[in-house]
Amino acid sequence: MVSLLISHISHLECPQCRRKHSPDTLATYCICGSPLFVIYDLIGVQEDLARDEFPSDMNSMWRYSQLLPVRSPSCVVSLGEGWTPLLLSRRLGKHIGLRMLRIKDEAQNPTMSFKDRGLSAAISRHLELGAKTFALPSAGNAAVSACAYAAAAGLKAHIFMPDDTPEPFFEQCEMYGAITTRVKGTISEAGKVMRDKNEDWTDLSTTKEPYRVEGKKTLGFEICExxxxxxxxxxxxxxxxxxxxxxxWKAFDELESVGLIGPERPRMYAAQSGGCAPIVHAIEKGIDEIEDWVNGETEALGLRVPSPFASRLILSAIRNSNGGAVAVAEQEIRPTRKTAARLEGLDFCPEAAVGICGLRNLIESGRIDYDEDVVLINTGSGARYTNLK
Ligand SMILES: Cc1ncc(COP(=O)(O)O)c(C=O)c1O
Ligand SMILES: [Zn+2]
Incomplete structure (x- = not known):
């Protein structure tokens, strides 16, 4: 149990049509088709913070519990996720042309990826709302994470993964007692198979419920802190x-509203593989909706998402930040992983290798300067990607 301050959750709101929804029913997405955002009583949070800062002795993302959605501390399912180090790169940054690079090392989460933040928040909140069983289509890391947190909550998880997902992902899910289904295709097909089954479970699909984003938001809080x-x-x-x-991106607005940062914002860059780059395509074409990417293929399995559900929110975060999206050549992923591991002593996942290549492209094309302060997110460990060994 996390002994902590109380959540200031107020309601759910649709960022597209502005409809308000009750926060205390099992939530999915808005009837207009947009994901929902959790809105907090930020004045209440500010009053709390005037009395006391975020607890410095709490080394997990739950240090920010006033800005997280779980009302009852007894419902928080925590394995110690978050509060990962923001490492100063010793050699990789210089190698790709930066004076200073910081690496947010999400491999140091309990199940070795940043998915733990979202799944700790979502499983805790859905447990509080009465969920009994969870289901999730996943490219791998989210599945392992969901299974671990469901196990910790004493609940069952049903996982649907592409059949070419490396075996260690299946093995770990099964170790946590989950029921796994192998699906031919990408995470999109896995999602379809799951929805066709239509059982009475809580669907944890990416951005189809509001709480995983809340956990991920703590990455922004931590970078600033x-x-x-x-x-x-x-x-x-x-x-x-x-x-x-x-x-x-949501984290910055909340931090500004409670007076912890000013109006300044970082430029947000999305990195994708050229083998599946629907976000890059939409940014380059200047369109408002991401178009489906046909036959998406990449070794960076977590980036093989041909049609992200939160299309508009992704594009508006990138555009409002004056950032961008960058595609990298598929054949660069393996050599970059190796070079980066040898320069930095970190086992970067292939998705992070895409981030490193993307960053190098941004520097080479003059969109990021040598002197700028850049954070790269190592979204997880490479250890389970036996397909790349
Ligand atoms: C290691 C890794 N990096 C990045 C991603 C992409 O995650 P997001 O939903 O934040 O775009 C995933 C998703 O599966 C992943 O496993
Ligand atoms: Zn709506």
Missing amino acids: QMGWSVPDAIVCPTGGGTAIIGI
Whole structure:
């Protein structure tokens, strides 16, 4: 149990049609088709913070529980996720042409990826709302994470993963007692198979419920807190379904509203593989909706998301930040992983290797300068990607 301050959750609101929804029923997405956002009583949070800062002795993302959606501390299912180090790169940054690179090392989460933040928040909140069983289509990391948190909550998880997902992902899900289904195709097909089954479970699909984004948001809180309540010039985020980029962007508005940062914002860059780059395509074409990417293929499995559900929110975060999206050549992923591991001593996942290549492209094309303060997110460990060994 996390002994902590109380959530200031107020309601759910649709960022597209502005409809308000009750926060205390099992939530999915808005009837207009947009994901829902959790809105907080930010004046209440500010009053709390005037009395006391975020607890410095709490080394997990739950240090921000006033700005997280779980009302009862007894419902918080925590394995110690978040509060990961913001490492100063010793050699990789210089190698790709930056004076200073910071790496937010999400491999140091309990199940070795940033998915733990979202799934700790979502499983805790749905447990509080009465969920009994969870279901999730996943490219791998989210599945392992969901299974671990469902196990910790004492609940069952049903996982639907592409059949070419490396075996360690299946093995770990099964170790946590989950029921796994192998599906031919990408995460989109896995989602279809899951929805066709239509059982009475809580659907944790990316951005189809409001709480995973809330957990991911703590990445933005931590980056600012670890930089002395300031923001970097740019953040490079390997992006598939978009929970991280949406969550981090939401975090800045909340921090500004409670007076912890000013109006300055980092430029947000989404990195994708050229083998599946629907976000890059939409940004380059200047369109408002992401178009389906046909036959998407990449070794960075978490980025093989041909049609992200939160299309508009991803594009508006990137555009409002004056950032961008960058595609990298598929054949660069493996050599970059190796070079980066040898320069930095970190086992970057292939998705993070896409981020590193993307960052190098942004520097080479003059969109990021040598002197800028850049945060790269290592979204997870490479250890389970036996397909790349
Ligand atoms: C390691 C890794 N990086 C990045 C992503 C993309 O996540 P997001 O939903 O935040 O775009 C995933 C998703 O599966 C992943 O597993
Ligand atoms: Zn709506």
